[in-house]
């Protein structure tokens with residue numbers, strides 16, 4: 524059985540919890556998206572853009588000095604940081620903008636937290652000649668001035684959102700409000716495997732190129748499958764992008780790393796799968812940080828891209844059926860991870876990605892405890908993005 528079902532359910536998760544006015548549009552989007560599976564011209568154009576414009580395939584690189592730091596681990600890095608605009612997000616925005624064009628939409632909106640998804644959307648819109656408006660929490664507009672400037676330079680309009688906590692979830696609320704009002708000409712590009720059906724499915728399809736490539740590349744190099752897959756989880760798109768192609772490979776263990784912020788016990792974190800409860804946010808049912816009476820809690824992470832109280836429904840499902848395990852890493856541990864990869868491999872990762880790197884220490888310790896054989900375990904880490912966007916803010920922390 525493949526997931527989601529035709530209504531977008533991953534077990535009890537996912538689905539479509541939206542105002543009536545959006546139902547017809549989501550039905551149409553679902554229909555168009557499904558038809559594209561068999562559309563040769565679409566597939567050809569998407570593959571062309573990923574290759575010639577974004578820079579795929581990305582390398583699967585054996586990090587030797589990092590591996591020897593852990594002794595019993597062979598660490599392979601899937602280098603999404605080498606893509607145009609510096610992260611995996613461009614895979615998804617190129618795909619969705621092609622869908623928008625197919626549907627004859629002339630205006631594109633998006634939400635953004637750190638600004639990475641906003642930049643990737645503005646980039647794809649510039650490339651295709653579409654009008655682009657990006658909703659961004661007023662607090663993030665201030666914190667991420669460089670990305671705001673990049674979006675403007677790319678021709679997009681940035682709309683600061685002053686409601687609520689003035690961060691990502693509020694930007695997404697405003698984007699949905701805009702969309703409800705302007706469905707006729709407007710396409711909403713969602714940045715992760717979240718939102719109402721068919722978005723979690725669609726974004727997974729566009730990002731799953733990560734895992735398909737990695738699986739082939741690993742098999743070609745090692746003639747077997749890896750023991751572990753490791754990725755950070757904000758909404759969950761880079762992790763699902765890596766995991767999905769390995770779903771039926773039962774020996775391959777999957778680990779998603781959430782942001783423990785200042786520590787799970789402090790309550791100041793962004794780990795809805797580790798300690799959240801089931802609820803509905805932005806049109807879909809999944810793990811969620813909420814109070815007992817259903818108010819959404821404010822999330823925190825040093826990595827703006829992980830700073831979200833919800834998570835994609837397919838991850839909640841993977842957790843429920845035991846297909847993947849979800850763990851968490853604090854702000855401080857992530858900073859150590861950033862330093863470690865920078866100084867062992869000469870690769871400065873994004874703060875989001877640094878959570879996955881930091882978890883390698885714990886994984887290596889667990890393996891050492893359990894290992895009865897001498898051979899090292901192998902792990903593919905999704906290197907979701909480069910750290911250039913973060914280094915300015917880190918001067919005092921490192």
Ligand SMILES: *Cc1c(COP(=O)(O)O)cnc(C)c1O
Nearest residue numbers: 715757758759760761828875908
């Ligand atoms: C946005 C972002 C993330 C988090 O989003 P996911 O949907 O969980 O992948 C992770 N890493 C980088 C570099 C990002 O820009």
